[in-house]
Amino acid sequence: MADIRLRIELLGTDPLVWRRVVVPEQINLHRLHELIQDVMGWADCHLYEFECNGRFYGEPDEWSDRPIALARNAKLKAMAARAKEGVFQYIYDFGDGWEHRLVVEETGLEKADPCPRFIDGAMACPPEDIGGIPGYAALKAAATGEQDEHGQYLLESLDGEFDPEALDEAEIADILVPFQAGFRRLGEGACEPRQALPQQSQSLDMEQSLKAQGIHNIEELMETLQEEIDKNR
Incomplete structure (x- = not known):
């Protein structure tokens, strides 16, 4: 089983919030969703959806107005092969509408241990439930001292502290340890x-x-x- 290197970009952010990861090609899209939540810094408390060439994958619900395939039944390997120019989409929280661009940077990598693993990235993930990109912009403005009423409200809800440039790579690595153990590579052969x-x-x-x-x-x-x-x- 080979690995795939992905770049995850949160669209609409400036400077860009992004992460780079290496994942097993056989990971299903539900597990990939969980990985994105971990490395980005989301709390996994809203619905999500992947889109690739007009096909949608997620958790089907009665409110959906289009066919949605079950994410657990779709593999990243197949998605990467179909993605036009190696790019597909992931959206989290249909209310705030956090749109992510997933770029398949390289496929067929030699199996790594441990895996999945975080490679690099930049910028802090926006907090949950702040109103999407406009709320994130207002929060950053308030964090730099600008008098933005909505931003000040959001900043106060975070106890007055938010550093948009903060990225704790060690914390991400720790979060991924149980995820890696779930793929049983850490003890294979041992x-x-x-x-x-x-x-x-x-x-x-x-x-x-x-x-x-x-x-x-x-x-x-x-x-x-x-x-x-x-x-x-």
């Missing part, structure tokens, strides 16, 4: 030696114990066992 070593050690201990009793082969072992049986009759 379980067999750990299981085999105790068995090998037990065999060596048994062999040494028998030799200490003067038993060097299976015939001598059988004779010893028979003697013990005869004694106990």
Whole structure:
């Protein structure tokens, strides 16, 4: 199973909020959604949707006015192969309308460990429920001291602190640890030696114990066992 390198861009932000990740090509789109939430900094509390060449993938609901395929049944590998110029879309929170551009930068990468993994990025993710790009612009203005009424309200809701340039790469790496373990690459191949070593050690201990009793082969072992049986009759 090979890997794919993706660049995730939050459209409408200036400076651009973006992340670069490497993911397994067989990841399904629901898991890719969860990964985007983790590396971007979203809280995964709203609906989402992927779009590629007029096809939509997400979590179907009764309010949808178009066919939506189940994201869990679609693989990134197939999406990357169909994406025109290697680009497809991801939208999060239909109210705020956070639109992301996903760029397939490279496919067929040698399988990496651990994976998925964060490579690099820039700028802080906007807070949830602030009114989309206009709210984000107002919040940044207030954070720099501008007298924007809506921005000041949003800033106060964040206890007066928001740094649009903050990006904690170490925190993202920590968040991804359980995600990586879910793909079972961290321990692949390592379980067999750990299981085999105790068995090998037990065999060596048994062999040494028998030799200490003067038993060097299976015939001598059988004779010893028979003697013990005869004694106990």
